[in-house]
Amino acid sequence: MSEPASIALQKEIARELEVAETFDAEREIERRVAFLAGRLASAGLRALVLGISGGVDSTTAGRLCQLAVERARAEGHEARFYAMRLPHGVQADESDAQRALSFIRPDEVLTVDIKPASDAMLETLLAADVAFRDAHHQDFVHGNVKARQRMIAQYAVAGAHGGLVVGTDHAAEAVSGFFTKFGDGAADVVPLTGLTKRRVRAVADALGAPAELVRKVPTADLETLDPGKADEDALGVTYDEIDDFLEGKPVKEQVFETIVTRYRQTDHKRRMPIAP
Numbered sequence: 630m631s632e633p634a635s636i637a638l639q640k641e642i643a644r645e646l647e648v649a650e651t652f653d654a655e656r657e658i659e660r661r662v663a664f665l666a667g668r669l670a671s672a673g674l675r676a677l678v679l680g681i682s683g684g685v686d687s688t689t690a691g692r693l694c695q696l697a698v699e700r701a702r703a704e705g706h707e708a709r710f711y712a713m714r715l716p717h718g719v720q721a722d723e724s725d726a727q728r729a730l731s732f733i734r735p736d737e738v739l740t741v742d743i744k745p746a747s748d749a750m751l752e753t754l755l756a757a758d759v760a761f762r763d764a765h766h767q768d769f770v771h772g773n774v775k776a777r778q779r780m781i782a783q784y785a786v787a788g789a790h791g792g793l794v795v796g797t798d799h800a801a802e803a804v805s806g807f808f809t810k811f812g813d814g815a816a817d818v819v820p821l822t823g824l825t826k827r828r829v830r831a832v833a834d835a836l837g838a839p840a841e842l843v844r845k846v847p848t849a850d851l852e853t854l855d856p857g858k859a860d861e862d863a864l865g866v867t868y869d870e871i872d873d874f875l876e877g878k879p880v881k882e883q884v885f886e887t888i889v890t891r892y893r894q895t896d897h898k899r900r901m902p903i904a905p
């Protein structure tokens with residue numbers, strides 16, 4: 630008997646996003662550290678650059694980066710990891726970001742407040758009479774400005790030190806398009822590619838990350854009017870449901886429809902700009 634069309638589509642999307650059928654955290658750590666160290670060597674560059682928010686994705690990717698530059702140095706290459714704190718003013722969960730840095734033990738920590746630049750851009754847009762539907766729409770678009778300001782800061786540091794910008798995109802974010810196009814979606818290397826959210830947590834756990842960070846509720850934390858808003862509230866599905874979908878497990882019809890709709894609507898975010 631042929632498999633239902635819904636299962637076939639689940640499998641096709643999982644394949645497209647490079648979700649493996651089997652998972653072993655230690656093997657993934659080795660493969661991804663080797664990837665980062667190898668890319669530095671082949672690009673002839675000498676730094677990795679990544680923003681550390683205090684969330685599990687950047688905690689995991691950050692530790693992989695530090696292990697990678699240590700490996701590159703052991704292999705005779707000049708390599709340093711620049712971990713960046715990129716708060717918008719004072720960050721409510723700053724203590725989590727500091728806990729992440731203590732765990733990662735990066736070579737360098739650089740702090741750049743993105744508030745002056747992000748807020749100046751909003752003020753300048755308003756002065757140019759750019760109109761938003763309402764205060765929430767304005768706040769949402771300002772949130773994407775913040776994500777892009779972080780991208781600008783990271784590329785400036787990469788330019789200064791001959792570095793690669795690291796992104797934290799993984800399969801659960803990729804399938805839902807839950808990132809800012811050319812903001813946190815912009816990077817040179819994406820070491821978490823193909824991992825579901827629970828697999829990112831498993832890698833973090835295997836790396837020895839603090840349990841509070843491994844279990845922390847994911848938040849983009851971009852909206853001033855809704856600080857610390859849980860990703861799952863914005864997405865309308867839980868990460869467990871997204872992960873089940875990607876790992877080929879049965880999901881409720883409403884979950885299937887929500888994910889497939891999001892996947893199709895955000896196709897443009899996973900490709901190069903559209904050309905004639």
Ligand SMILES: Nc1ncnc2c1ncn2[C@@H]1O[C@H](COP(=O)(O)OP(=O)(O)OC[C@H]2O[C@@H]([n+]3cccc(C(=O)O)c3)[C@H](O)[C@@H]2O)[C@@H](O)[C@H]1O
Pocket residue numbers: 773776802806807808809810811812813848849850851860863897903
């Ligand atoms: N069909 C199409 N073909 C080509 N381009 C298309 C397009 N539709 C929209 N676009 C372009 O894309 C733009 C919309 O994309 P974008 O600017 O990204 O904006 P959008 O997708 O509306 O918002 C980003 C979402 O990602 C979330 N996010 C952002 C950053 C980090 C995280 C996190 O998890 O940490 C989450 C954020 O909370 C928000 O829900 C449009 O303004 C337009 O320029």
Ligand SMILES: Nc1ncnc2c1ncn2[C@@H]1O[C@H](COP(=O)(O)OP(=O)(O)OP(=O)(O)O)[C@@H](O)[C@H]1O
Pocket residue numbers: 679680681682683684685686687688713714715716717720779797813845846847848849850
């Ligand atoms: N306040 C911040 N300081 C530094 N980097 C940030 C900050 N906010 C976001 N970033 C960068 O943007 C990326 C995308 O944010 P995202 O929220 O998806 O990841 P996270 O915070 O690491 O984990 P989680 O998704 O579980 O909250 C982060 O991984 C990090 O590199």
Ligand SMILES: [Mg+2]
Pocket residue numbers: 682684847848849850
């Ligand atoms: Mg976050």
